[in-house]
Amino acid sequence: MSPTASHHVVHVTGARPNFPKAAPVIRALSSHGIRQVLVHTGQHYDPVMSEVFFQQLGLPEPDVNLGVGSGSHAHQTAKVMTALEDMFIADPPQLVVVYGDVNSTVAASLVAAKLHIPVAHVEAGLRSFDRTMPEEVNRVVTDSLADLLFTTSPDANVHLGSEGVGADKIHFVGNPMIDTLLSNLEIFDADAIKADLGLVEPYLVATLHRPANVDDPVQAAAVVAALHQAADRRHVVIPLHPRGRASFEAAGLMDHASITVIEPLGYVEFIGLVRGSAGVITDSGGVQEETTMLGVPCLTLRPNTERPVTITHGTNELVTEQTLVTHLDAIINGRRTFDDVTPPLWDGHAGERIAVVIARFLEDARS
DSSP, X not given: OOTTTTOEEXXXXXXXXXXXXXXXXXHHHHTTTOEEEEEEOOSSOSTTTTHHHHHHSOOOOOSEEOOOOOOOHHHXXXXXXXXXXXXXXXXXXXXXXXXXXXXXXXXXXXXXXXXTOOEEEEEETOOOOOTTSHHHHHHHHHHHHOSEEEESSHHHHHHHHHTTOOGGXXXXXXXXHHHHHHHTGGGOOHHHHHHHHTOOSSEEEEEOOOHHHHTSHHHHHHHHHHHHHHHTTSEEEEEOOSTTHHHHHHTTGGGSTTEEEEOOOOHHHHXXXXXXXXXXXXXXXXXXXXXXXXXXXXXXXXXXXXOTHHHXXXXXXXXXXXXXXHHHHHHHTTOOOOOOOOOXXXXXXXXXHHHHHHHHHHHHHHO
């Protein structure tokens, strides 16, 4: 038996963005002989939004599925906290690993901290400095509670340091989601998804779901108007997230002949669709990173980003509804170029670096 086999690590996942980040960490930790338990909170409960990841990414099936479902931020977070508290009391782990910035992340961190269980936060230190974003609140709270903070970019280290986090807690490891992207490049088949959807190049992909873009009918209408302008130039394919469907439909999203609305796709199909596109319009954090690695132009419909490395070392630009078309025309007409620079440590080995730090932390805790 490995000397670390008695250690017990719980990974808490709950939403689509968590799974590509967790997969390489779980895989790398398995080589250290550490007993692992994978919890799926069920924050995303649609099979395409969650279960398909376990099939496509080779993740083990969750040991525990809490099935919390949807709800307000408070109700959803409370349900996750209640269920995890019972679980952690019944079988206390030596470490709880949380990912990203969803409600499940902050819920697990709060429960673990109050039970004096160490917390590791994968993708720590990202900041938009916009507290109107629920994700920003989740990031700040989680980082304030974490014992191990794994960062994906140097700016995250700076943010944590400025907030008083000790340097001994911060580990710049790179981006585990990029590990997943790079290890699956050969199966991201752009031609297959284009054939399935009957697409002719060039086309754009749009994916929009954040409250600031979809909750207010006036803003949703402005976003739809900008998408219609984009569709005047290139066909736009929109895998429409359940959040915002009603407001976008009410604003006439489907009224343009060059807009194709489809259901959300699995990870492999979605990345294939993006890989074959001429550009992406998004408000998603993860998509900013994926397009950077794929070399696909990305227009982020937000006033800020917690991932500035995708602008300085990638293909991303921040746009508004008013400026989107101007930036899109620059891409179409070849006036916008990108330096072939990859963010540091986005090399496919972040999961391994995280596993080494966790194994050392657990050994130190035992000694």
